[in-house]
Amino acid sequence: MNSEILFLEIAPRLASLIPLIMLISMVFFMASPKRPPEHLIALVIKIGVTITFILLLLIQFNLLASSKIYLDYKPYGEFKVIHFTFVISYFFDNKGLFFCEVALGLAFIIASFVQKYLHNESGYYRFFSLFALFVNGMVMVILAGTIETLFIGWEMVGLSSALLVAFFQERTVPAKNALHLWVVYKISDACLFTAIFLLHQTFGEVFFPTLLNQSLEGIDNYEKNFSMYLAVCMVIISAMAKSALVPFSGWLARAMDGPTPSSAIFYGAISIHMGAFLLLRFNPLIQLFPGIAWTLVGIGVVTSILSTVIEKTQCDMKSILAFSTLTQVGIIVSEIGLGFETLAMVHIIGNASLKTYQFLLVPSSFAHYQSTQESLGSHSVNKVSIQELSYFSSPSLKTFRLGFLRGGLDAFLIDWFIQPIVSFSNLLSRFENRFFCLKNNIDLTDNTPKN
């Protein structure tokens, strides 16, 4: 067989299909009343991830060997209605391929870890189904050639993330936190969708490599320029919500309710860096507007500083790690704003790998601590350093308060976004009850079961 056909046609096709097959098989397992054995589920995921990883490696080697900068692949052709165009397209460039390979490697580690961590848990199958959805979404976001493909992956990552926060179903608090997260993700989705529409208005089909060329050519028309400006703003807001940048950082601590492996892959490794990756993809457009680029730098710096302060006041290890990840994400965003794309990419990969390792150590951290103490003697390891305690001495109590209340960002989101909507809904409900009662003599709040 011709190697070019193998690497440039069959490999991309399989790389885009295997995560989908993995997801469909998981849905099938979930829907069937008789569940297959645990190891089979993990095996399906691990094989799927490994094959995708190998295929991506093959594509990358081929890209490096040939003179091609990127490879694009449209698995389902183009769909057009009047002037509406919808294309699912994959875009294999070195940057995306490298990130995707690292992400798949981390996904494999997580799958292996979960196989033992959630052994005999009632949510074992659910975890792997959502994990398959996440892997599918992740591959689509990272290798998306068009903004629509990216949007599909974006939604998949969002849903799997929210459902995994509510993983422990016997407790209601995780569900409330997952809903909070879902609200923020919906803001992100709405902004991204608006950006898609605006970019379609400006460029027609939004294919990432051509987007770069078109944006460099410059846009003469003021109206088009303005809609592009708006689109870039929308992309940034979307990325801010997804990556928990200020002012959306409040949900990060809430998201720690999920199982540790999901926290590792979502809020230590991939999901939290998705916003930064989106910014990387749109950086050619962002750099066209220096004002926006500098604002991005500002947002990154503020996020970094605030999350450092918050991190110091957290009392559980997962939250500490989550906010330390956010500190790095803030720096990465600043790097993107300054135009250091390669540095940002390396930073993303390094941070994702380190944080996955640290998150996975959390469940056994006490055992590690104890074994270290036993081997070194009981007083050899400092329990809490005096410096740390004096970090927030009386002059910096305000800083401590700021960190302890997580910058008031959670309260800000609740007070300014969620509460007004809920209050308005309650008002409408009361109105509806009255309106309904007047008309039909029934009450919506009457829930006595029918015999």
Added chain:
Amino acid sequence: MTNYTYLIPVIISAIGSIAVRGKKPPEGRYFSIIFSLTATLSCLLFFLIKLSISSFANGIYNDEYFANGIFNDEYLVALLASLLCTLNVISTPRTNFLSSPNSTNISLVLLLQALGIASCFSNDLKTLSFLLILESIVFYLGNIPPPKAFWLIPAFTFLIILFGFLGLDDRAFRLLILIPTFCRLGIFPFHSMAAKIAHNSGLSVSIPFLLSPIPFKLLINNGFQPDISPFFSEAVVLLSLTSLLYFAFLNLALSDARSYWCYLVFAINSTILLGFSQNDDLSKIGALNFYFGVWVSLTGSGLVLRGLESRYGRLDLRQYHGLYRSSPVLGFSFLMFGISNTAFPGFATFIPLEILIDGILETSWLQGGLLMLSLAIISVTSLQIYFKLFIGNRESSPKIFKIKKREIIMICILLFLSTFGSLLILADLTNFDHYHPAQEVKKPLPEH
């Protein structure tokens, strides 16, 4: 020659409805399944015959068939309408469960199936209005009387038809017939009667009633031509947008799962109406295909909810129920249909809704923005309801509450339709000529 083959499934369902009435529960259920399934199979048979004749004439890959619009094929739409009713009948809860429908209610479902199939074969506004009257009268045959003011719908529709025959202007007729249509679709502020029916009658009846194709056919054939009145078109846009926002926000604060489903249907109907009332083709195409996608998923979530209600009674949304442990398959399918209703990628609703929003955003930023806000709220509500129903600590349920095979069949078919149905929708969307409003007006009335 006039083709009356469509009457066969209609008659089978109608006879089934009469035969089932008064039968004892197990016997009545078997009868209803046989008649409903026969009607659906006959629809399938006629569809296949038509398809094979068409293929024989024009080749196996039949471009002409697709170019005419798949959903313009009455047999296919009738098959879908009939199948959804059959799945409703097949998956009726056990007779010893809480809200198991009695034989009268099953007979109503079969009657609604007959009317639904009949409506798919008509493009005439007067015939459809007449079917709307019949559908409203059906409820007087049930043992749960509809609200007192409900008779206004058939009476008003009858008067309009009468005036129509007496020479009422066509435009006026088109305008007036929208009032009972809005009542049936549950558009704010006309939703009260439809909500009452859903609240009082069991979900078995309210699912085919609230998702009946008759009002949608009336909407599609009404056309919303700008030549009726530009002011009228704008008024409908305003009404549908208000209705959408109202139900989207209201859904967040509801305290009963059945009310949630009912208001979700109203919200989605408002979205479809918003699409139809726009003056551009893109929104109309999006709205029509969104309707076909959401028809399946709303039926799915309604039937799953019925399955839950039959096991655990009416579900209060002010507390967490923790039903996942005892009904994992129902939980999983509720989530799947819930995200399908909100056009999650991969479902048949996804691309049509993208087209609809794109079309509306092009017309008006404000309308598009409000539509996106409402859909985001509906999406949040879907997950909220899923959490309320399936998360929490609850003791395990008795073995009898385990999911039944026929429920699994229903879920599998509906999930298959709501995912792979997107292929049909995509095939249909690529040939949009048949949706052109000008063609709708000029199109001659069908023989039957």
